[in-house]
Amino acid sequence: MYAQLVETGLKEVQGRADMSAEEQAFQARIDAGIKIEPKDWMPEAYRKTLVRQMSQHAHSEIVGQLPEGNWVTRAPTLKRKSILLAKIQDEAGHGLYLYSAAETLGVSRDELLDALHAGKAKYSSIFNYPTLSWADIGAIGWLVDGAAIINQIPLCRCSYGPYARAMVRVCKEESFHARQGYDIMIKLAQGSPAQKAMAQDALNRWWWPSLMMFGPSDAESVNSAQSAQWRIKLFSNDELRQRMVDQTVPQAEFLGLTVPDPDLKWHAETGHYEFGAIDWSEFYDVLKGNGPCNRERLRTRVTAWEEGAWFREALVAHADKQTANKAA
Amino acid sequence: MSKEWPLWEVFIRSQHGLAHKHVGSLHAPDAAMAVNNARDVYTRRNEGVSIWVVKAADIVASSPADKEALFEPSNSKVYRHPTFFPMPEEVKNL
Numbered sequence: 001m002y003a004q005l006v007e008t009g010l011k012e013v014q015g016r017a018d019m020s021a022e023e024q025a026f027q028a029r030i031d032a033g034i035k036i037e038p039k040d041w042m043p044e045a046y047r048k049t050l051v052r053q054m055s056q057h058a059h060s061e062i063v064g065q066l067p068e069g070n071w072v073t074r075a076p077t078l079k080r081k082s083i084l085l086a087k088i089q090d091e092a093g094h095g096l097y098l099y100s101a102a103e104t105l106g107v108s109r110d111e112l113l114d115a116l117h118a119g120k121a122k123y124s125s126i127f128n129y130p131t132l133s134w135a136d137i138g139a140i141g142w143l144v145d146g147a148a149i150i151n152q153i154p155l156c157r158c159s160y161g162p163y164a165r166a167m168v169r170v171c172k173e174e175s176f177h178a179r180q181g182y183d184i185m186i187k188l189a190q191g192s193p194a195q196k197a198m199a200q201d202a203l204n205r206w207w208w209p210s211l212m213m214f215g216p217s218d219a220e221s222v223n224s225a226q227s228a229q230w231r232i233k234l235f236s237n238d239e240l241r242q243r244m245v246d247q248t249v250p251q252a253e254f255l256g257l258t259v260p261d262p263d264l265k266w267h268a269e270t271g272h273y274e275f276g277a278i279d280w281s282e283f284y285d286v287l288k289g290n291g292p293c294n295r296e297r298l299r300t301r302v303t304a305w306e307e308g309a310w311f312r313e314a315l316v317a318h319a320d321k322q323t324a325n326k327a328a
Numbered sequence: 329m330s331k332e333w334p335l336w337e338v339f340i341r342s343q344h345g346l347a348h349k350h351v352g353s354l355h356a357p358d359a360a361m362a363v364n365n366a367r368d369v370y371t372r373r374n375e376g377v378s379i380w381v382v383k384a385a386d387i388v389a390s391s392p393a394d395k396e397a398l399f400e401p402s403n404s405k406v407y408r409h410p411t412f413f414p415m416p417e418e419v420k421n422l
Contacts, residue, residue, distance in 0.1 A: 039392050086372075093369050100353045103335065109355055110332045166352070173373075312357075316331065319358035 002124045002148055003056040004215045004287070006233075008049045008226045030231050035161040038104035046230055049223075050160055051105050052121075053232060055112045058098035059123035062116075063297050065091045067131045068140060076134060083180050084137060090177065094170045101162035117302045125283055126213050128291030135188050135195075135202035141181015143203075143210040143248065149174050150243050151214070159231035182251065189255040196256070203252065204260045211275075212283045214241040245273045335384040336362040338369075340376035348380050356381075 016024060023043055029036065036042055065088045072088070075081035099109055115121035126144055131137065152174065155167040188199035214237045218224035227233035235243075249266075252259050263276030285291065333355040339348035351370045356362035362381040371379070390398055406412050415422050 037392070039389070041392075089368075089372065093372065096354060096369050097352055100335075103353075108332055169352075312333070315357035315361065316333065319361075322358060 002060040002151060002213075003053040004122065004124060004213070006049060006053045006056065006223060006227065008223045009045055010222060010226050012222055013225045013229060027229070030159045030229075035164065036159050037161045045226075046232075047105050049227065049230070050163065050232060051102055051107055053227075054098055054102040054105075054163055055107070055115065056122050056124075058095045058102060058112070059116045059121055060127065061091050061095035061098060063123045063127045063301060064144075066297055066300055067127055067129070067293075068137060070131045071134060071137050074134070075137075080184070087141070087177050087180060090173050094173070097166040097169055098163075101160075101166040104162045113305065117298070117305060119289070119298060122287070124213060125286040125291065126209050128286050128294045128297060129205070129209055130292050132205075133198050133202060135184070135198040136206065138181050138184030138188060138199065139202035139206040141177050141179075142185050142251070143181070143206050144213070145174055145177040145181060146248060147210050147213045147244050149178060150240050150247075154234035155232075157231075157234065163232070185255055185257075189257060199255065200257050203257050207260050208278060208282075209286075211241055211244065211278055212280075212286075214238075214244065216278075216280050216283065242272055245275050246271075249273050333357050336366075336381045337384050337387060338362075338366040339380040339382070340366075340370055341378040342376055344377060348378065351375075353384060 014023070016027070019027065022041055026036075026042060026046075036046075068084060068088050068091075072081060072084055075084050099112060102112060103109060112121070116123070126147075131140070149171065152167050152171050156164055156171055158164050158167070185199055185202075188195045190196075216237065218237045224233055224236065228236075245264075249259055249264065261276045263274070265274045267274055286294070289295070334357075335353055336356055336359075337353050338351050340351045341348045354362065354365050354369055356365050359381060363379055366379045366381055370376070402408070
């Protein structure tokens, strides 16, 4: 979800018979629930898949600051502004935890950033949607961070040690994000008719993209099956999406808002909500770069990186000078 | 493109009386910036009262391949644990 459609580079899930002795020992450790650490032997496909997944996750955290940044100067009160700034700072922190964890696999930070800036690495589709009103900041915290929590809690138990530890830190901070979002929604939903309409409009626009975050059904996906075998994916996209719908619909009801899905139905016998069909053509279109904000998001990141170059270089020059002075 | 900022490992002491604990890593051009960045990245919620930063390149670590040679010998020395010695129930303060 923050990582969507992660490629493993494999055409079929590796069976025991196809594994070398090293690979069998590796899989046995994963099956026994033993964490894989950076210096341990690992199959090249596992390493590459994790680099893709973790860097995509990190890029999502960093790009995810942009839609929210749009409202920092226009937050309704100083308190809301401080909270939003703290939340955005957390997102930067989450990106940094994840980049560091990815670097333990032998890629450099600059390589990861170059891949993002060149458009080679992906980030979550959700951050290519615009934030048109203050209610969107509420909807993002509530729905987007809510979906992120559902995805990330299982990852705290994933097989790669540094990734799992980064997820523990992220999850501790993430529930603040979801709550501050829902708090904004409560205020608007209990406000004037215009404020309530603004909250409803935000829900209308963010509901389906939030469900798309989990990615299309991966029941048939070789990549997902292999990732499940490696325990870097613990639940299917559909399972996580169902969990999202089940926990979010009652929250919308509490707000007195309507989920924009005429097919939404509660099934007492299964204990789950049934929901309408998702327009996956929109999802693929956004992934291809044709979402409402794809170009603007990437351009903003590239500009920030390029215009900050002189400053990064100056700090290195200063550090080199200090080292030279000390040596002299 | 200029060289990449070096990687630093960050250790935080959460309270007085506890040891510094490894919390993660970050990039910074020098030690002073590493401490500043560590404050922002790892102590936004009062997680610490003290920060250590060490250049990752300066850390010497044991290799997973040496695990048996290093740690196997202590497996057979269970008598190093107090629970190895059963004590009569009526004997107190031991």
